[in-house]
Amino acid sequence: MRPPAPRRTTALLAGLGLLLAGCTTAGDDAGPGESGLLTGPGITETTISLGALTDLTGPYAALSTSIINAQQLAVDEINADGGICGRSLQMVVRDHGYDVQQALGAYTEIAPSVAAMPQLLGSPMLAALLDDLAADQMLTFPQSWDSTLLGRPEIQVPGNTYDVDMINAVDYLLRSSLVAEGDAIGHVFFENEYGENALSGSTFAAEREGLTIVEQRVMPTDQDMSAQVTALREAGVTAVLFSAGPAQTASFVGVAAASGWEVPVIGSTPAYASQLLETAAAPALEGLFVMVSGAPAASSDIPGVRELVESYQSAYPGESIDGGVLSGYGVMEFLAEALRIACDQGDLSRAGIIAAHRTQGLVEGDLGMAMDFSDPNRPPSFDSYLLRPEVGADGGLVEIESASRAPAVDDYTFPTSG
Structure with a gap:
């Protein structure tokens, strides 16, 4: 299944996209290309690189594997449908084994070459990286639903807290x-x-x-x-x-x-x-x-959930289905839409991606998780x-x-x- 562009009501952030389109951001090493598109780390003429710091060998290995598989499934489907902004998506995955020092080292390694992070698993790892994520203006979807993360435009709690x-x-x-x-x-x-x-x-x-x-x-x-x-x-x-x-x-x-x-x-x-x-x-x-x-069961009769389960089982035969599949795929769906909006606004810098994401008001994806991403001070869902x-x-x-x-x-x- 291809992640559809979620149905959304665009928030009225007047002039924000135009303002950001006129400048580069700290740490961005690329400016407007020949087409006038502003770009930044992780964006080349052919690819958009996205980072994941996860736990493939520690206590949450099973969950992390499901999330990574589901996000790769979404990436493959998006690329098969032509990609985003004329570019293919690619995942850059690093395993931290649920160790803070390993996570810090992995972030230092991949941060210069990714545009956003659809996965950062582990509350201790996230706490250690908060200042870096803010300084780098790295739009990040942590696998953490901690409401003390609210109020940070670059951090998107992926549901109710x-x-x-x-x-x-x-x-x-x-x-x-x-x-x-x-x-x-x-x-x-x-x-x-x-x-x-x-x-x-x-x-x-x-x-x-x-x-x-x-x-x-x-x-x-x-x-x-x-x-x-x-x-x-x-x-x-x-x-x-x-x-x-x-x-x-x-x-x-x-x-x-x-x-x-x-x-x-x-x-x-x-x-x-x-x-x-x-x-x-x-x-x-x-x-x-x-x-x-905040997510339905994978056994739900919601049509989008049934289609995702079938696609996942086809792509990863023998792998078990758990909540990480819905969560991981849903996050990639929402991030992909932010990238599409950023492309339309002519700004694929990190700041542009954050601004584009925050224009997403009520987003009704196909997985039974309605979200409103427009206010970083509030969870996107309360249900x-x-x-x-x-x-x-x-x-x-x-x-x-x-x-x-x-x-x-x-x-x-x-x-x-x-």
Whole structure:
């Protein structure tokens, strides 16, 4: 399938494109060509190079592989359809193994030769590179949904944020009568940017709804969640929010189920991987776990999703489908449209690509993820799907509820860093 130009409502950023078209940017080593097109790093007469810093050998290798495969699939389809601005797209991929120093070295290597970055995976790696990305005016789509990244024009959170997902998760628990006013809810979370941002959302929602949050902080190296299960059960929580990794999720639900504690567990997107359904934790996951996500399930009957799954399985036979496929492909779809707009505006410099991206108002792609990219101070989406693990389903998930937003989201103040 070819990524179509997403349907969009262009934001009224009056004169911004014309202003940027008249100047080059710091670090840009190319100016207007014979056609008058302003270019910059990563743009040649025949190619547009895009960078990816990802984790192909560390704890998120399975997810990273899915994202890279999906983005390469989108690139291949775009190139088969003639490319963008008379140029072919090419991916420049580097593996950081979820190591900050490796990520810094890889960025130094590829940054001078790429126009934008459709993938930067890992909150610690992103935190270490924020100043470089700003100085280089590098439009970057991180695989991070941390709302403290808002307010940075060069950083595009690829959907609703961790805190919004947790607000929507608490709303789901209340609407489903799984918790009631006065109850205590556990929240197990990584002691890092991801976990702390998720906690901001759960704390806000709990205070608003008359609930109490019982915190359990864990580290990515903590694999056995027996102590956390015991602590939360003794605290009398009636549900658990989970913002850690897949290994911690499998341990927590497995221990809870084995001890006879049938507590509902709602996890952030990074807390689940479809590969968990190939382990002994599968029955517990099917019985206790729900994932809150800005993207639909790969098993969705949305036509664009079905077409993507078929194309992915054809291009990568034997590879499993997970949320990274939809996320990676969707990001490339949105970045491709920004590049098309930048070409139309005559400015493929890095600053021009950012400006073009920010003209995209309501973007309704074919994958069930409506986004508004016009305001860098707000997430592009506030809606969350509720998904349940199921063995045999594409991506290992099926939909419980379609995308919706809790009323409390409108009253939430984002903890931006910008």
